[in-house]
Amino acid sequence: MKSDNKNFFQKVYEVASQIPEGRVTSYGAIAKYLGAARSARMVGWAMNGAGNIENVPAHRVVNKAGLLTGKHHFDGTNLMQQLLENEGIEVIDNQIQNLEKHFWDPYKELKGEL
DNA sequence: CCTGTGACATAAG
């Protein structure tokens, strides 16, 4: 039996860790994928702990508008943006450019794998 | 059980 006892946080970490480089997703998308579309805030909150985990690239998780709303939780001020740009994502003023192009939908990519 | 919180989402002014 698959351990479905995983806590919400745990799931968030797994999904986030599966985000390919150069791609980004939204808190809502992850939350929805986890079956808690309205708990997008939980995803962000979970990311708080994720910052302590290498496998969880929190910088690849942004809000629906593609805004780096969580950058304030990173070490520096533009660290999150730097990381994204380092992966080939153009970020201007904390906003991801060509978001649709970089958007990674867990539903689309992981649907049925959970 | 109740309260506080939070890196969202949406609406309204």
Add this chain to the structure above:
DNA sequence: CCTTATGCCACAG
């Protein structure tokens, strides 16, 4: 464009 307000839900104390 901006700030406020509300909903929503899971977790911590």
